[in-house]
Amino acid sequence: MSSSDYSSSGGEEEMEELDLFHYRRLTLIGRRIEEASSLRRRSTSRTYIDRERVSGHNRLMQDYFNPNPTYDARVFRRRFRMQPRLFNRIMGDVVRYDPSFARRSDAVGHLGLSPEQKLTSALRMLAYGSPADQLDEYVRMGESTVLEVFRKFCRAIVGMYSSTHLRAPTPCDLRILLHKALQRGFPGMIGSIDCMHWEWRNCPTSWTGQYLGHNRKPTIILEAVASYNTWIWHAFFGPPGSNNDINVLGMSPVFNRILNGSAPRVRFEVNGHTYDQCYYLADGIYPSWSTLVKTFSNPSSNKEALFARCQEAHRKDVERAFGILQARWAIVRGPARSWDVATINDIMLTCIILHNMIIEDEQVDSDDEMEDSLDYEVHDQQPTNVNRDIPTLTEYLARNNRLRAAPTHHGLRQDLVEHIWNLHGNN
Incomplete structure (x- = not known):
C-alpha cells in the first residue's frame, strides 16, 4: 500500500469518528432538551381536582338557604354581614347584571358553580379578609376561580349600586x-x-x-x-x-x-x-x-x-x-x-x-x-x-x-x- 492510499484511509477514519462524535453529542443535547421540556410541562400543567361542586352546593344550601337551614338568621347575619333578604336581593341583581354568575353546565353536562357559592366566596373574602385558597374546602372553588369571581363581584356592585348607595344627598x-x-x-x-x-x-x-x-x-x-x-x-x-x-x-x-x-x-x-x-x-x-x-x-x-x-x-x-x-x-x-x-x-x-x-x-x-x-x-x-x-x-x-x-x-x-x-x- 502506497503512502497516499494510507493517508486517504486514515483521513476517512478520522472523519467517521468525528461524525460519530457530533452525532452522539447532538443526540445527548436533544435528549436533555426533551427531558427539560417534559419536566417543564409536568411542573406547569394543572392537576385536575374533582371538588364535588354539586355536593358543596347542596351542603351550602342546607347550611343557610333551605327553608329549615342548619344555621339560623342570626348566624347568617354574623357570617355574611347582612340579612338573608338583602343577600337574596343582591344575588338576583348580580346574576342579571353579569350572567357569568348564573349556574351553567359544561360541555359534558356537568353542573358548574351556583350563584350562592360564588357570592359566598366573595363575601367571605370581604368579611374575613380570607385568602382565596382558604375558601376551597367549603365553597369547593379553586384559588384562581375565587379571585376571578371576587373581582367580577366587586365590579358588579360598583356598577349597579354606585348611583343609589354612593351619592350626594337629595x-x-x-x-x-x-x-x-x-x-x-x-x-x-x-x-x-x-x-x-x-x-x-x-x-x-x-x-x-x-x-x-x-x-x-x-x-x-x-x-x-x-x-x-x-x-x-x-x-x-x-x-x-x-x-x-x-x-x-x-x-x-x-x-x-x-x-x-x-x-x-x-x-x-x-x-x-x-x-x-x-x-x-x-x-x-x-x-x-x-x-x-x-x-x-x-x-x-x-x-x-x-x-x-x-x-x-x-x-x-x-x-x-x-x-x-x-x-x-x-x-x-x-x-x-x-x-x-x-x-x-x-x-x-x-x-x-x-x-x-x-x-x-x-x-x-x-x-x-x-x-x-x-x-x-x-x-x-x-x-x-x-x-x-x-x-x-x-x-x-x-x-x-x-x-x-x-x-x-x-x-x-x-x-x-x-x-x-x-x-x-x-x-
Whole structure:
C-alpha cells in the first residue's frame, strides 16, 4: 500500500469518528432538551381536582338557604354581614347584571358553580379578609376561580349600586339630615368629614416613596363624609398616603356641586344670623372654609370649651363609620394584597356600598315617622332649586371665593358657640 492510499484511509477514519462524535453529542443535547421540556410541562400543567361542586352546593344550601337551614338568621347575619333578604336581593341583581354568575353546565353536562357559592366566596373574602385558597374546602372553588369571581363581584356592585348607595344627598335626604342636626344642636350641619389610610402591602417598589404614609408604610387614602347613622355620602379613594388631609381635599370632588351651582340651597338661622350653605364638621387640620366648622384646639372660655366638646363628639360620626367599615369588612382592616390600584379601588367602594345597603336594610329610624316631624319651624330650612345652567368663569370664581371665605367660617363658628351655650350652658 502506497503512502497516499494510507493517508486517504486514515483521513476517512478520522472523519467517521468525528461524525460519530457530533452525532452522539447532538443526540445527548436533544435528549436533555426533551427531558427539560417534559419536566417543564409536568411542573406547569394543572392537576385536575374533582371538588364535588354539586355536593358543596347542596351542603351550602342546607347550611343557610333551605327553608329549615342548619344555621339560623342570626348566624347568617354574623357570617355574611347582612340579612338573608338583602343577600337574596343582591344575588338576583348580580346574576342579571353579569350572567357569568348564573349556574351553567359544561360541555359534558356537568353542573358548574351556583350563584350562592360564588357570592359566598366573595363575601367571605370581604368579611374575613380570607385568602382565596382558604375558601376551597367549603365553597369547593379553586384559588384562581375565587379571585376571578371576587373581582367580577366587586365590579358588579360598583356598577349597579354606585348611583343609589354612593351619592350626594337629595333634597329629601337633606331635610332628614338637617332635622337630625338641629336636634343635636348644629343647625345646617349635614355630616362630618375625615380621611382614613389603608395599607398597601404589594405596592410597587418604584411607587413606595409616593405612597409612604405617616406610619412609614405605603398607604392609600380614603376621604369620606358620614352622617349621624354612619351612612357614607361621599367617598374619594385613591390619593397616595404621602398626602395630608388638606392635599386630599384639594383633589377631592366633595364641593364640586357647590362650585358648579348644582347643589341644593339651604337657608338656616343660627344666633340671629341667616346662612344659606350647609357645612361639615372637621378636625383642626382642615382649612377655615365656610363649608367646614372646626373645633377650638385651645378653648379660651367656657363657651368655647363646651362647643369643642359637642363638636368633637358629633364629629366622631365619620370615625365611627370608619370603625364599623373595618369591623364589618376585615379586608380593609388588614393590608391590601392586590397589585393594582383599580382593583383596590373596587374593593373599597364595594365595602362602602354594602355598608350603606346594610344600614338602609336594618335602619332603626322609620322614614315615615320622620316625615311626620319635618315641618319644624326653622326659617325656610328646605332646599330650593337653583339655576343648573353651565356656570361662567365669573360665577365659578365667585362661588369658589364664597366657599373659601374664612370670615364666614369664623362668624358661623362663633354663632354656633353662642347657640350651643344657650342650649346646654346652664345644664
